[in-house]
Amino acid sequence: MRGALWAFGLLVLLFLLLPILVVIPLSFSSGSFLSYPLPGLSLRWYEAFFASDFWLPALRNSLVVGTVSAALATLFGVPAAFGLWQRNVPGRRLILAVILAPLAVPAIVVAVALLLAFGPRGLANSFTGLILAHAMLCVPFVVITVLASLARFDPVLLRAAASCGADPWTGFFRICLPRIMPGVAAGAVFAFATSLDETVVVLFLAGPAQRTLPRQMFAGLNDEISLAIMAAATLMVLLSTLLLGAVAWLRRPRR
Amino acid sequence: MTSRRTALLLIAPLLIGLLVGFVAPIGAFLWRAIADDEVAAVLPRTLAALRGWNGEAPPDVAFVALAEDLRAARARDAETGAGGIARAAARLNAEWPGMRSLLPATGRRVTTPGDERAKILSASEDWATAAPWQAILRAGGPYTGFRLLATLDLRRDAAGAIAQTPEDQRIWRGILLRTLWISLSATLLCLLLGYPLAWLIATAPSRAQPWLLGAVLLPFWTSLIVRTAAWMVLLQKEGIVNAALIGLGLLDAPLPLLLNRFAVLVAMVHILLPFMVLPIAAALRTMDPALPRAAASLGAGKLRIFLRVLLPLSLPGVGAGCLLVFVQALGFYVTPALLGGPNDQMLAWFIGFHANRLVDWGMAAALSVLLLGAVAVVIGLYGRLVGFDKVRTA
Structure with a gap:
């Protein structure tokens, strides 16, 4: 029984990992076909990636949009999570439903609705519009993660600080924030990763100047697939691994 | 101590931002489903x-x-x-x-x-x-129900009564059923593959656990577009799967594995599987290991322990996993667009098509109402059957 479970489980893990692992060696191919065996190893597709007029800007756009929208989501999400932490807030369930709605509404509905709303206001085909859209899609991750950290924070500490004469601001910044900082940082990383992954909204809302990596990859996959896409994919796997590592490090059990 | 007013003030910026930037645009868009001007x-x-x-x-x-x-x-x-x-x-x-x-x-x-x-x-x-x-x-x-009726292949006849669209003009019921069917298949396949894996992760020795969990988390964190691209590479005519099957002597000529339902389902299961595994593993890990032992000491066999003790205790995780997978599957756009043929496109694709190509915002909105309705029914059913208090994520 136990052996069969291991065999089945490892096969499923292979199914999960193999497609990602297959992409990586292809990006180092010296040939230009998407098949194995590789004719030889080279960095030509990375050179193509960094020399091209659209991949490097796409990488830069992805990083800029991800950073700014994650920062915005954190800036608005952390105070909101702190407010929601008070269980007696009137309408708490409804407020939570609004904040978590971006998780439940299909991306295509968000994309078309925002295109319609942002277009007449000059926000379509602009970085401002794209960043606002991504910040709204990212904010639930910040709120959830910070709420989870706050659940482990003892509110008595805040009362103790207040009794020592600290005003609520000092109490929050000196006592609470340092203790929930790993959660805040993990939320920000989640938000960044969400923006980095987002494809549908950027497809509808962004113009050529705001191409991100996923959008550039989508366009490339619809076209003749070049191995430069595999180089882009490998870079994205690398980025995801770094982000996953960052979150694992932030959430490590500490004594 | 923070008072209720301070709490509301802290929430207000985000709440107002989301009401203006998210809820209002979606409401205005959906309104077009019934607007008739x-x-x-x-x-x-x-x-x-x-x-x-x-x-x-x-x-x-x-x-x-x-x-x-x-x-x-x-x-x-x-x-x-x-x-x-x-x-x-x-x-x-x-x-x-x-x-x-x-x-x-x-x-x-x-x-x-x-x-x-x-x-x-x-x-x-x-x-x-x-x-x-x-x-x-x-x-x-100023209002009309004709678009919403049309999404169900219904219309009003000359006398104003609701009637079926002629059979040769019906499209949307088929597309709705296709969307539900693909999502349901993906959910069941995820459950079938995910439950044993979650079981393995929850019961593995603590040395192996981080590695097994990491092997689920790495694909989970990898971009959807990267994973879709990977399946395009794997399933190509000259791709690795075909080459392997021919190399093993199982095939004489490459099979067309791309641009069909098979490709869409395989990639969707691959993308959604972690959403099934992680909640089930979390539910199983919080289980008291003394319970199966107690059942065994009372004379229950292995199958009986599983069916009467372990399975019921893991059901909240199964419910959460199925909800996450099914709701996300309903809205899939990118993966079917790249890996599927014309008969594998789901509701989301037609919403995009009506908005972008046909510039028919009214019909795009009506189809969005249909899609959101399906999502709401699923979430509502879940709330009724399982309840949201029990949801725990990994």
């Missing part, structure tokens, strides 16, 4: 003239009003390029087939005032009958 914008005088009409022979005032409306609209369209007549004609076509060409053709006959009835009738004798005028009245707004 194309005809009223172009034919206001005609609609006014038809008020109080007995529904029999069309009155002369209506002909005069129609001619004036069309002249004004033609002048406006020529000046601004707004295409008002074309949009009104397209809307009227849904009520009375043939209007798409008849309305602009009629407009070309009445460019100069005088003898309106004869000029309009020279475009088509149909204007002497009640039907086109009734169509104008039905499309006069």
Whole structure:
């Protein structure tokens, strides 16, 4: 029984990992076909990636949009999570439903609705519009993660600080924030990763100047697939691994 | 201690931002599913003239009003390029087939005032009958249910009763069923593959656990577009799967593995599987290991322990996993668009198609109502059957 479970489980893990692992060696191919065996190893597709007029800007756009929208989501999400932490807030369930709605509404509905709303206001085909859209899609991750950290924070500490004469601001910044900082940082990383992954909204809302990596990859996959896409994919796997590592490090059990 | 007012003040910026930037745009977009202003914008005088009409022979005032409306609209369209007549004609076509060409053709006959009835009738004798005028009245707004009915392949007949669309024109019920079917298949496949893996992760020795969990988390964190691309590479005609099958002697010639339902499902299961594994593993890990032992000491066999003790305890995780997978599957856009053929596209693709290619926001909105309705039903059912208090994520 136990052996069969291991065999089945490892096969499923292979199914999960193999497609990602297959992409990586292809990006180092010296040939230009998407098949194995590789004719030889080279960095030509990375050179193509960094020399091209659209991949490097796409990488830069992805990083800029991800950073700014994650920062915005954190800036608005952390105070909101702190407010929601008070269980007696009137309408708490409804407020939570609004904040978590971006998780439940299909991306295509968000994309078309925002295109319609942002277009007449000059926000379509602009970085401002794209960043606002991504910040709204990212904010639930910040709120959830910070709420989870706050659940482990003892509110008595805040009362103790207040009794020592600290005003609520000092109490929050000196006592609470340092203790929930790993959660805040993990939320920000989640938000960044969400923006980095987002494809549908950027497809509808962004113009050529705001191409991100996923959008550039989508366009490339619809076209003749070049191995430069595999180089882009490998870079994205690398980025995801770094982000996953960052979150694992932030959430490590500490004594 | 933070008071309730301070708490609300802290929440307010985000809440207001989301209400203005998210809830309002989606509401305004969905409103277009029932808004009906194309005809009223172009034919206001005609609609006014038809008020109080007995529904029999069309009155002369209506002909005069129609001619004036069309002249004004033609002048406006020529000046601004707004295409008002074309949009009104397209809307009227849904009520009375043939209007798409008849309305602009009629407009070309009445460019100069005088003898309106004869000029309009020279475009088509149909204007002497009640039907086109009734169509104008039905499309006069300000609201209509016709798009929402159309998404279920229903329409109103001439008498105003709800009727089935003719069989050869039905499309949307099939696409809704396809969307539900693909999502359900993906959910069941994820459950089938994910439950044993979650079990393994939850019961593995603590040395192995981080590695097993990491092997689920790495694909989970990898971009959806990267994983879709990976499957495009794997499933190509000269791709690795075909090459392996031929190499093993299982195939003589490569199979067409791309642009079909198989490719869409494989990639969707691959992308959604972690959403199934992680909640189930979390539910299993919080289980008290003394429980199965207690059951065994009471004489229960292995199968019985599983069915009566372990399975019920893992059900909250199974419920959360199924909800996460099914709801996300319903809205899939990118993966079917890249890996599927024309018969594998789901509702999301048609929403994008109507918005982007056809610029028919009304129909895109009606289809979005359908999709959001499906999502809401699933979430509501979950809330009823399982409840949201038990949801725990890994």
